Amino acid sequence: MSIEKTLFAAADKMRGSMDAGEYKHIALGMLFLRYVSMSFERLHTRLSEDEYSDAEDRDEYLAESIFWVPEKARWSMLAKQSKDAKIGIMIDEAMRAIEADNETLKGALPKVFGKESVDRAMLTGLMDLFSNIKLEGTKDDFDLIGRIYEYCIGEFAGAEGKRGGEFYTPKSIVDTLIEMIEPTKGRVYDPCCGTGGFFVQSEKFIDAHSGQIGDIAIYGQERNHTTFGLARMNLAIRGIFADIRWNSEGTLVKDAFPDERFDYILANPPFNISDWSGELLREDTRWKYGAPPVGNANFGWIQHIHHHLSASGIGGVVMANGSMSSMSGGEGDIRRALVEGDAVDAMVALPGQLFYGTQIPACLWIMAKDKSNGIAKEAKLRDRRGEVLFIDARKMGALVPGSRKQKEMSEEEVASVARAYHAWRGEPDAGAYEDVPGFCKSASLDEIAKHNYVLTPGRYVGAGALEDDGEPFEEKFRRLMGELRGQFAEGRRLEKEIEERLGALE
Known part of the structure; x- marks a missing residue:
């Protein structure tokens, strides 16, 4: 089974009675968090190993078009606390922290993980699923992420159906x-x-x-x-x-x-x-x-x-x-x-x-x-x-x-x-x-x-050209006429049978 179907099947079991539209934003929001964290941590490691670079300099990340991810918002930190009863609230705070440090994301990230209606076990399960997806934090990940995005959005579109x-x-x-x-x-x-x-x-x-x-x-x-x-x-x-x-x-x-x-x-x-x-x-x-x-x-x-x-x-x-x-x-x-x-x-x-x-x-x-x-x-x-x-x-x-x-x-x-x-x-x-x-x-x-x-x-x-099936016209005409006469005869038989049955009801 493909990774898209594996993810959706597992997630579908966990979401319970949650509205498909709401769940879509939870699943894809979590995928976003996973990727930006991986991308950030990859560059952070590289900068830390370079004696002439500062891994805490936000301009270094901006220069590489990488989002700055505050420590409390990093996937590695959140994954360690995935079984905490307040994990949903932690994820919401992580989303707010990322927005606060990245102007282009202000108001864009979902903050619905801490709602009472969201099952903590479902969030824990999702975090485990996304933790097991192999990401490198580079553009090489885009094909996989894109496939998951397209699959999830498409599947949820089917679940939500037509709206307006x-x-x-x-x-x-x-x-x-x-x-x-x-x-x-x-x-x-x-x-x-x-x-x-x-x-x-x-x-x-x-x-x-x-x-x-x-x-x-x-x-x-x-x-x-x-x-x-x-x-x-x-x-x-x-x-x-x-x-x-x-x-x-x-x-x-x-x-x-x-x-x-x-x-x-x-x-x-x-x-x-x-x-x-x-x-x-x-x-x-x-x-x-x-x-x-x-x-x-x-x-x-x-x-x-x-x-x-x-x-x-x-x-x-x-x-x-x-x-x-x-x-x-x-x-x-x-x-x-x-x-x-x-x-x-x-x-x-x-x-x-x-x-x-x-x-x-x-x-x-x-x-x-x-x-x-x-x-x-x-x-x-x-x-x-x-x-x-x-x-x-x-x-x-x-x-x-x-x-x-x-x-x-x-x-x-x-x-x-x-x-x-x-x-x-x-x-x-x-x-x-x-x-x-x-x-x-x-x-x-x-x-x-x-x-x-x-x-x-x-x-x-107009009509497309008909394929030549090799059957001579005269033979095809006789065959089709025979089939048509047979269908007419069957129609008359059925009509007579219906009349007889209706007559028996009088």
């Missing part, structure tokens, strides 16, 4: 957007950043392409305060410095970056939210293509993202499938204006069953501020004005091993979607673009108008 249209963004979707958008240099923004998954994957993408994380600046906003803290922990543990902001009103009502523009925007906003205070925002300057209906925030999010794109910016947003075809509340008119205004670059229909705990179908909207080849001349992109790329990926994905409901896209499937998009954009080394029946189609505005500006990819890509 919000869902944990599955790795398949994050990877697809990252591979399509390719945030390598510039300003990256997520208006509803959750636990920071898009930012973490952006770092992995940059690293995989031999780039530098310092080449991007990260911005985000989150409404849920506990999730906001988790995002800051998630980024801090990897040394990713970001400007993440919180307010209780939420991004659409209180935009934390009203005057900022971004090169890349990635977002998975809550779907179909009706209580978003739309009636108070009728005249908002973000609604260039029409005021979103009061009863649904979907086109508020789509326009918010387009509004915040820089002159050559690209944005990707996960949306409910209804956004591609709904006509209610003026949504059809907004969609038409977006298409005619060349705000929509591409549409991707995703496979079903990607989301944890729900089978809700979703799609990707890829937005662009300027699809001409003018401002994008350096990148040698083709002029895409008057066209929209449609990709139908609904047939992709396979069930996750051990799951009857959860699907996941393979790396090759994700890559095939990204390749089609990059080829269509005319990017160097992406190859020549060609329409593929059943998969992708570059449609003109005239074609889209004939479909009344409905943006469902299946309407444009």
Whole structure:
């Protein structure tokens, strides 16, 4: 069994009746404490052995992007007292001490370990589990920590289920957007950043392409305060410095970056939210293509993202499938204006069953501020004005091993979607673009108008080529007709049997 499943299974037994959402922050908060302690103690040992260094000089740690951990907050000290009846209070004090000595972490760490509802035996068990995880206190740990973070967040998302249209963004979707958008240099923004998954994957993408994380600046906003803290922990543990902001009103009502523009925007906003205070925002300057209906925030999010794109910016947003075809509340008119205004670059229909705990179908909207080849001349992109790329990926994905409901896209499937998009954009080394029946189609505005500006990819890509099974047409026709006649006969027999049984009841 993998370490993720081992940890979750053991933790699941210990958490008892505790709410899954609360337990998530306890488990991941403890993982954070374990890592920063290991990272600190590793450097502390090195400095102690260097006669020209001072192991108690905090600037030494700052220079290495290592958090200063006060003595009482170090894992080695806490682990020795793990069976103490007050261990929960000690951990809370450790979190406060770390925040006090690290400005970037103020208000980010969970202080819930000392609550009466938290079982001390559960905390002791968790400490033993995390003590047995082999960490080096270096960036080599990030893969393991990231796997545990992603697994725990995903599992708890399934346990918590849907809340107000919000869902944990599955790795398949994050990877697809990252591979399509390719945030390598510039300003990256997520208006509803959750636990920071898009930012973490952006770092992995940059690293995989031999780039530098310092080449991007990260911005985000989150409404849920506990999730906001988790995002800051998630980024801090990897040394990713970001400007993440919180307010209780939420991004659409209180935009934390009203005057900022971004090169890349990635977002998975809550779907179909009706209580978003739309009636108070009728005249908002973000609604260039029409005021979103009061009863649904979907086109508020789509326009918010387009509004915040820089002159050559690209944005990707996960949306409910209804956004591609709904006509209610003026949504059809907004969609038409977006298409005619060349705000929509591409549409991707995703496979079903990607989301944890729900089978809700979703799609990707890829937005662009300027699809001409003018401002994008350096990148040698083709002029895409008057066209929209449609990709139908609904047939992709396979069930996750051990799951009857959860699907996941393979790396090759994700890559095939990204390749089609990059080829269509005319990017160097992406190859020549060609329409593929059943998969992708570059449609003109005239074609889209004939479909009344409905943006469902299946309407444009058509059916894929049928595989030749080698059976001659005449033989196949006779065989299928024979099967059809047999089914008709069986239908008549069943109909007669039902009538006889009903007659016996009279």
